Amino acid sequence: MRQSPLVVVANRLPIDDSVAPDGACEWRRSPGGLVSALHPLLRHTPATWVGWAGGTGPAPHLPEVDGVRMHTVPLTAEDLRDHYEGFANATLWPLYHDAVEQPEYHRRWWDAYQRVNQRFAEAAAEVAEPGALVWVQDYHLQLVPGLLRALRPDLRIGFFLHAPFPPPELFMQLPRRVELLRGMLGADLIGFQRPQAAHNFAQLVTKVLGLPATDRRIGVGGRVVRIGAFPVSIDTAEMAALAARPEVADRARRLRRDLGNPEHVILSVDRMDYTKGIEQRLKAYSELLASGDVKVRDTVLIQVAVPSRERVGQYQILRERVEREVGRINGEFGRVGEPAIHYLTQTFDRAELAALYRIADVMAVTPLRDGMNLVAKEYVAARVDDTGALLLSEFAGAATELSQAFLVNPHDLEGLKQELLAALRAAPADVAARMRAMRKHLHRNDIHAWARSYLSALDESGSLLTRLAATD
């Protein structure tokens, strides 16, 4: 087995298998922000990515992706049901998102969570060279830092949580709260998206484990575990360059023409997830249509809702409700050839997304709770001429940084309607000033700055990063 100086461990590999239109198996980029964030970063680094390739068969042998080795961890149908769909996405996910849906607790799911975490830890131990830096990602793998430390005490271990970390009152519900906290504390550095999350964690380890903790350091036996906020970002320059490409500009012009050259285009791009606030947004839009504040001929809403976690009951219910509501709104307010909402449940590639970002006069990103939300950042990066208004939920991690957005509480229906109208009607000079400030922030704080700050904090002595640079 070839070993690497840098190992990323994530539930998902950056590619997964899907069925092509002709029925053949094809590999394509995995959905979601974690892959969007890490994929550009690791390109051409001598690293191994340990993860699941989608599906439940034996682990396929995958080619290198842009020089990064893929080390596949297999999941059985039972693992998929009880670990990914169960403990990760029906217990932890809703709990970590303010319990906007009821978290479910089943003992069988916990067994699967431990089993799968052990498998990932063993895989990481196998591919990490002596003294390597291992970076474990997200809530699916919270036990891995502790398990890996027991197997390989020589490693430098980092953990980063892409989802929010909840306040103590919510986390205390978890029947396995002690084990989950101890698992994370196996890391040398624990990164969160927002300072509030680090604060929540520090409070919990004191309350539950009785450990001395500040928002920066926790004493665990003889070790010090550092914690902190490292807000994830995007490859800003790459998105800006993509959006400026002539073929993307052409595509944007054609899209706008196909929409009937409306005065205003509103865009939302989400995974179909109850955390994203899709239903609340549709309700606000429907009321604005009913009151006549927004008219179908002048204004078009495009809602991209990429299917996600489709076998989890709460996601199935959400999809049915969203589709019923989109049908109702189109039936009530649409005209022949002029739907009120263009509703798309397809996954678009980055060039098509960039064209969509270019035609969106208002980008509506209104999750009820979101770790970061990279779509909001991608939109800002794509607005190279400083036009376009970002309507952004206060409860997205991105709101900490993009404070010049039109900020909104998505639970407040009247507030949501008013802020959407404010974004639609804002003076061009106001819009440009806000966009300029946000673009400037993202050019400084891009994905490379994120990785540099996290990895240099993890590698305190600097020896591993020096070694990585030498093998690059």
Ligand SMILES: O=P(O)(O)OC[C@H]1O[C@H](O[C@H]2O[C@H](CO)[C@@H](O)[C@H](O)[C@H]2O)[C@H](O)[C@@H](O)[C@@H]1O
């Ligand atoms: O892997 P899936 O079940 O298909 O879900 C996709 C990803 O969703 C979550 O993304 C989070 O990470 C983003 C990047 O840091 C962040 O912007 C977003 O707010 C988060 O929700 C999940 O945390 C990932 O593990 C999933 O791969």
Ligand SMILES: O=c1ccn([C@@H]2O[C@H](COP(=O)(O)OP(=O)(O)O)[C@@H](O)[C@H]2O)c(=O)[nH]1
């Ligand atoms: O059709 C689509 C819709 C979304 N995305 C990407 O999926 C990611 C979504 O990340 P985000 O942080 O916004 O939310 P998450 O889905 O991770 O919760 C972004 O990079 C989008 O560009 C994509 O590639 N194609």
